[in-house]
Amino acid sequence: MAQKLVIIGAGMASGRLIEQLIDTDASAYDIILINAEPRGNYNRIMLSPVLSGDKTYKDIVTHSDEWYADNNITTYFGEAVTAVDRKNKTVSTASHKVAYDRLVIATGSAPIIIPVAGKELPGVMAYRDLDDVNSMLEACEKPAANAVVIGGGLLGLEAAAGLKQRGMEVTVLHIAPHLMERQLDPAAGHLLRKDLERRDINIHTEAYTKAILGNHKVDAVLLEDGTIYPADIVVMSVGIRPETRLATDMGLAVERGIVVDDNMRTSVDDIFAVGECIEHRDQLFGLVAPLYDQAKVLAKTLLGEEAVFSPVELSTKLKVTGCDLFSAGDFADADDREEIVFRDAVRGVYKRLILQNDVIIGAVMYGDTDDGGWFLQKIKSGEDISGIRDTLIFGPNFAGGAPVDPLAAVAALPLDAEICGCNGVSKGDILAAIEAGADGLDAVKAITKASTSCGTCAGLTAQVVQISLGDDFILPEAATLCKCTDYSHDDVRKLILSKGLKTIPQAMQDLQWKTSCGCITCRPALNYYMVCAWPGDYVDDGQSRYINERVHANIQKDGTYSVVPRMFGGITTPDELRAIADVADKFNVPTVKVTGGQRIDLLGIEKEDLPAIWYDLNAAGMMSGQAYAKGLRTVKTCVGSDHCRFGTQDSTGLGIKLEKSMWGAWSPHKFKLAVSGCPRNCAEATCKDLGIICVDSGYQVLVGGAAGMDLRETDLLAQVVTEDEAIELAEAFYQLYREGAQYLHRPYKWIAKVGLDWCKEQLVDDLENRAALSARFRHSQQFYQVDPWEQRASKGHEAYEYAPLADFTKEAAE
Amino acid sequence: MSDFIDIGAVDDIPIRAARIVKTNQGCIAVFRNAANKVFAIDDKCPHKGGPLSNGIQHGESITCPLHNWVFDLNSGQAQGVDEGRVKTYTTKIENGRIFMEKSALFVDVAAE
Numbered sequence: 001m002a003q004k005l006v007i008i009g010a011g012m013a014s015g016r017l018i019e020q021l022i023d024t025d026a027s028a029y030d031i032i033l034i035n036a037e038p039r040g041n042y043n044r045i046m047l048s049p050v051l052s053g054d055k056t057y058k059d060i061v062t063h064s065d066e067w068y069a070d071n072n073i074t075t076y077f078g079e080a081v082t083a084v085d086r087k088n089k090t091v092s093t094a095s096h097k098v099a100y101d102r103l104v105i106a107t108g109s110a111p112i113i114i115p116v117a118g119k120e121l122p123g124v125m126a127y128r129d130l131d132d133v134n135s136m137l138e139a140c141e142k143p144a145a146n147a148v149v150i151g152g153g154l155l156g157l158e159a160a161a162g163l164k165q166r167g168m169e170v171t172v173l174h175i176a177p178h179l180m181e182r183q184l185d186p187a188a189g190h191l192l193r194k195d196l197e198r199r200d201i202n203i204h205t206e207a208y209t210k211a212i213l214g215n216h217k218v219d220a221v222l223l224e225d226g227t228i229y230p231a232d233i234v235v236m237s238v239g240i241r242p243e244t245r246l247a248t249d250m251g252l253a254v255e256r257g258i259v260v261d262d263n264m265r266t267s268v269d270d271i272f273a274v275g276e277c278i279e280h281r282d283q284l285f286g287l288v289a290p291l292y293d294q295a296k297v298l299a300k301t302l303l304g305e306e307a308v309f310s311p312v313e314l315s316t317k318l319k320v321t322g323c324d325l326f327s328a329g330d331f332a333d334a335d336d337r338e339e340i341v342f343r344d345a346v347r348g349v350y351k352r353l354i355l356q357n358d359v360i361i362g363a364v365m366y367g368d369t370d371d372g373g374w375f376l377q378k379i380k381s382g383e384d385i386s387g388i389r390d391t392l393i394f395g396p397n398f399a400g401g402a403p404v405d406p407l408a409a410v411a412a413l414p415l416d417a418e419i420c421g422c423n424g425v426s427k428g429d430i431l432a433a434i435e436a437g438a439d440g441l442d443a444v445k446a447i448t449k450a451s452t453s454c455g456t457c458a459g460l461t462a463q464v465v466q467i468s469l470g471d472d473f474i475l476p477e478a479a480t481l482c483k484c485t486d487y488s489h490d491d492v493r494k495l496i497l498s499k500g501l502k503t504i505p506q507a508m509q510d511l512q513w514k515t516s517c518g519c520i521t522c523r524p525a526l527n528y529y530m531v532c533a534w535p536g537d538y539v540d541d542g543q544s545r546y547i548n549e550r551v552h553a554n555i556q557k558d559g560t561y562s563v564v565p566r567m568f569g570g571i572t573t574p575d576e577l578r579a580i581a582d583v584a585d586k587f588n589v590p591t592v593k594v595t596g597g598q599r600i601d602l603l604g605i606e607k608e609d610l611p612a613i614w615y616d617l618n619a620a621g622m623m624s625g626q627a628y629a630k631g632l633r634t635v636k637t638c639v640g641s642d643h644c645r646f647g648t649q650d651s652t653g654l655g656i657k658l659e660k661s662m663w664g665a666w667s668p669h670k671f672k673l674a675v676s677g678c679p680r681n682c683a684e685a686t687c688k689d690l691g692i693i694c695v696d697s698g699y700q701v702l703v704g705g706a707a708g709m710d711l712r713e714t715d716l717l718a719q720v721v722t723e724d725e726a727i728e729l730a731e732a733f734y735q736l737y738r739e740g741a742q743y744l745h746r747p748y749k750w751i752a753k754v755g756l757d758w759c760k761e762q763l764v765d766d767l768e769n770r771a772a773l774s775a776r777f778r779h780s781q782q783f784y785q786v787d788p789w790e791q792r793a794s795k796g797h798e799a800y801e802y803a804p805l806a807d808f809t810k811e812a813a814e
Numbered sequence: 815m816s817d818f819i820d821i822g823a824v825d826d827i828p829i830r831a832a833r834i835v836k837t838n839q840g841c842i843a844v845f846r847n848a849a850n851k852v853f854a855i856d857d858k859c860p861h862k863g864g865p866l867s868n869g870i871q872h873g874e875s876i877t878c879p880l881h882n883w884v885f886d887l888n889s890g891q892a893q894g895v896d897e898g899r900v901k902t903y904t905t906k907i908e909n910g911r912i913f914m915e916k917s918a919l920f921v922d923v924a925a926e
Contacts, residue, residue, distance in 0.1 A: 515873060517873060520872060520882065523870065543830035544870070547869065547870075550868075555865075557862065557880065800833060801831075804833065804835060805821055805827065805844055806836070808819075808919045808920070809837060
């Protein structure tokens with residue numbers, strides 16, 4: 001008969017333990033899982049993305065109620081253990097009493113609450129579980145609320161970034177002189193601080209909290225130096241301590257944590273402990289990788305196999321978008337240590353390696369962390385680096401003069417190289433999974449769990465799979481365009497050019513399309529590829545366009561349309577506004593709205609009325625704003641040096657020039673621009689496909705931003721001196737994207753594929769190429785800068801779209 | 815011919831385009847596909863009421879412009895995982911003209 005195994009605590013360590021037990025021998029134990037939190041196991045590492053809104057709770061559940069039921073695990077959730085009777089071997093909660101043969105304690109850790117006055121006020125919270133996140137989200141709903149985060153470590157900063165992203169004013173109080181002092185040295189800490197301050201997070205270092213103020217709820221935080229920060233919530237994130245109260249009550253050996261041996265056994269024979277609550281050889285654990293190792297060891301111990309836990313070197317990454325940092329090993333200064341430092345102040349890159357006797361013992365990187373895994377490997381292996389010391393800091397691509405091929409670096413990794421730190425998956429584990437039959441990335445992820453926790457190693461995992469599967473491996477980007485063809489998007493584009501295919505039917509014929517006239521996926525893509533490849537020659541196929549682009553208005557949920565006239569650079573006139581008002585009156589437009597792109601939207605228009613409305617708008621000098629296009633949308637501007645006391649350049653004028661150059665162009669996806677007159681960035685240029693920020697010395701051209709399903713800040717493409725250069729660079733970038741990106745990929749997705757460095761080579765280093773791209777764009781524009789509204793309102797273009805074939809509503813039946 | 819009514823010329827609908835016929839019971843979408851076949855179905859997606867005449871045609875199917883449901887133009891049946899059916903109407907073509915069953919246009923008459 002199966003033995004009874006009672007596990008106290010449903011966290012990431014015990015979750016992994018249960019998986020290991022079931023995978024190895026599901027019949028060995030009847031498992032009873034007790035958890036004080038009223039839910040099962042979820043991925044606590046991902047609480048920060050839930051807080052920032054990038055993920056939902058549902059996304060991070062690792063074990064659902066069904067999973068427990070399917071695996072015959074008895075669960076008591078929302079029940080705290082009140083007593084353990086070691087003599088009779090029973091565990092009691094308020095409402096249950098269960099017997100055990102063997103007991104596992106996985107009570108995790110508790111946040112440290114600093115002992116200051118006011119710490120018990122409502123509004124003071126920790127950042128440990130979903131309930132904390134929910135409390136924070138509730139606080140975010142109040143507009144312009146203030147949050148004070150006490151503790152500038154990993155978790156505190158992730159909380160601060162998440163709260164900021166949710167719209168709160170955030171101040172971080174940190175007791176040490178620089179942020180994340182346990183993982184970063186002062187230089188990297190300084191870069192991190194600058195990055196966070198750039199996003200408007202206020203940082204106060206060497207801050208000693210004196211009291212939390214408030215009557216019935218928290219109002220403010222008072223520091224020893226007299227500073228007062230107003231606060232609607234206070235998040236305490238100063239550290240954790242192992243949750244050992246239960247173990248102490250039971251009389252187990254407890255130091256800082258519950259003491260366990262190499263097999264995860266406590267001081268009592270049939271009681272074990274795992275996770276953040278333990279202490280192993282004087283060491284405590286707070287990161288997930290060693291917890292998973294412990295779970296593996298404990299599972300083997302429970303099943304009577306030999307296994308020994310020995311902690312490995314760990315690295316740290318911060319999950320705050322745009323703050324790229326990496327640290328591993330030991331990096332304190334000492335007499336017998338040397339260091340190699342690389343700095344690039346403009347790019348905000350800092351790398352430091354700490355050497356002792358020709359071996360790397362520590363690494364800190366900020367701004368460019370691509371080589372972190374390679375250095376970590378060198379730290380773990382203790383390899384003598386004297387032979388490659390000259391170029392060591394430049395990473396694997398440079399060391400030994402190897403070609404700059406990302407795959408070559410991955411191919412060179414030894415089998416025990418760690419790919420996924422969270423789940424302890426090595427390159428060898430992935431290769432073994434493939435050997436055993438895993439035939440793709442998804443299968444490898446399912447079997448090894450690589451890249452399924454924090455996800456930062458997703459690219460590396462894919463590369464390892466790619467190397468070992470070779471030609472059999474198809475990266476998702478290289479998938480076929482649709483089920484009608486075996487060619488990928490990239491292949492189709494190349495063949496359209498090389499074979500001179502100038503119509504959709506010709507392309508389908510020559511490229512052996514498997515359907516007679518394509519499908520909803522390939523037809524719009526082909527139509528765009530033709531538009532881009534053959535400006536002036538290609539006859540646009542309206543029937544291969546989505547409805548909005550076919551009828552030049554945006555369809556709404558009830559089948560009516562919305563109409564947005566163009567206003568170059570967001571500048572309008574009283575006459576234009578009067579004309580818009582007249583149209584709204586004349587056609588009973590139910591809703592008139594100002595859009596996010598600084599334009600006016602008339603919503604709720606019947607399709608049949610569109611040409612007449614356009615006629616009136618045309619008469620007032622306005623044309624289509626193409627708010628429906630996979631193409632140039634709007635150029636948002638601030639008032640710049642014309643009116644603003646901070647403006648450095650004529651941002652409005654530049655915006656108008658850009659929009660006059662670019663309107664009418666089609667592209668793989670929509671393309672939005674903004675021009676800000678100074679770094680205060682009132683036009684929000686840093687989340688656009690292309691943004692320009694004017695500075696005293698010229699124009700910063702930024703690319704690859706997004707503010708939709710994904711939120712991304714732009715990267716600097718280049719800074720140029722004159723307005724003409726800025727316009728040429730913008731045109732050239734747009735053309736490079738138009739010619740290269742797969743249909744329906746926004747620029748940021750395309751840049752992720754080709755690399756920002758490659759874009760710079762094409763557009764910044766090679767001025768001849770930049771000029772040629774810009775010239776190709778202008779050539780194409782001759783044919784596409786035609787107002788589609790005028791064609792339809794005055795020239796009868798595609799009139800059939802807007803009129804019924806027949807109308808029997810007024811005829812009487814015979 | 816009395817059961818059928820002339821609703822327009824085949825050439826009034828460009829290839830792979832659609833037009834609507836208005837009736838007191840709602841709009842009917844009339845499609846002409848690449849093979850010159852004509853189909854008539856209710857211009858209303860059973861999912862959220864999307865005007866199917868505004869979708870993209872491919873083969874003998876139409877994709878709804880609102881949420882990409884796909885319908886077979888012959889049977890009106892939703893394709894793939896979606897479940898639902900849109901009403902179809904009989905048409906015939908004579909001398910380049912499209913005729914539609916009268917009962918589709920005047921439901922009241924059929925009921926009398």
